Amino acid sequence: MLPESNEDWIEQLLKLSDEEPKMTEKQTKILHAAIEIFAEKGYAAASTSEIAQKAGVAEGTIFRHYKTKKDLLLSIVLPIMAKLVAPFVLRNFTPVLEAKYTRYEDFLRSLIRNRLEFARQHLPMIKILMQEIPFHPDLQEQFKTEVMNEVLTRIKKVIVFFQQEGQIIPLPAATVVRLTASVIIGFLITRFLLVPEQEWDEEEEAETCIRFIMHGLATR
Template sequence: MINEKPEKLTVKQQSVVTAALKLFAVKGYANTSTKEIALTAKVSEGSIFRHFHSKEGLLLEIINPLLNSVFPAELYEFSQMTLVPDYKDLKTFISRFINERLDYFQTNLETFRILLGELIYANDMRDKILQSIPQDVISAMTKQFHDLQNKHLLVEWPDYDIFRFIFSTMIGYLAQHFILFPEIHWNETAEKERLVDFITQGLTPVK
């Protein structure tokens, strides 16, 4: 699980990270103060600065394990299970890809809500996320695209444009559901089906 804390943290430090995780997820990083974190964790504000130095340092304590180890490892596992050259149609591939990524996101909702919020607004965070994607996974995705293109199931776009279309659409879906309008009771099954249909239709070659 990505919300496990490093063993080096003391009990007090873990309580600070847990409090920050919950507050960042609910209020957003920019709207959360170190004073609120200290009150929630029942520690002094000074103790936060002594160990984490700043609010940004606390944010990095939460997301660095995700970007440096868990996220790359999970992506590698995903590439081994999902990126296989035997898809008979594009929708099957898109459906499996989208549903597995969304399930993973929802399993680790709090941390990814923070990450997604920073992804939208912070250029340096986008760079860190892109750098955390293993080259093997990018190569596997590219190979998958080429296999589907050879079967005339996928548009003959550059790999980068296909990546951008899939991930920007998926990020828009996640932002709408978990950041912009989390209070709405979405019909997740119907919403996922529409998302899959939208991406599939957008990437299907015109005949």
């Protein structure tokens, strides 16, 4: 089963706009099952028979609604995910980006803790996004436009502030974002996707990331 938070988010996925047809109960079950299996195995390794079994429907039911497995992915999961990808990724992130900090490392600490909790609660959805975004240009564009631009704009403001305060060396803000993100995203990917079975002291790892970033960016 997906965590409760993911169940809540799936319910949001099902609240389609008025001009789009509402899903039947069987389509809803198929969506739930597809998200779980796509997240667990990836699109290529998933089978419609597995999805049907988990959804509690006959495999033929899937093909009555969606001609192929690809059609299932493109017609249900990705379009709806694309529609809500920005609020999903930015969920609970805005307070971190808008809060006032006295030190850049305090901002980093808040950022890492926030994204650790987000990843812990929404791992199945994150897996699907990471697996499928590289192969679907429309979803890539949606992600860049509605997520990356929003996040980058806000983080650049934070960086410029701390550069003006003399805490960060005067590199281009985009470069500071890239260097910071490389460390933090690398930590999150390793923690949740590459070696999740490892014994993790998240607080210590977070502090190590912060020290590493600040060693390269601090003005003194």
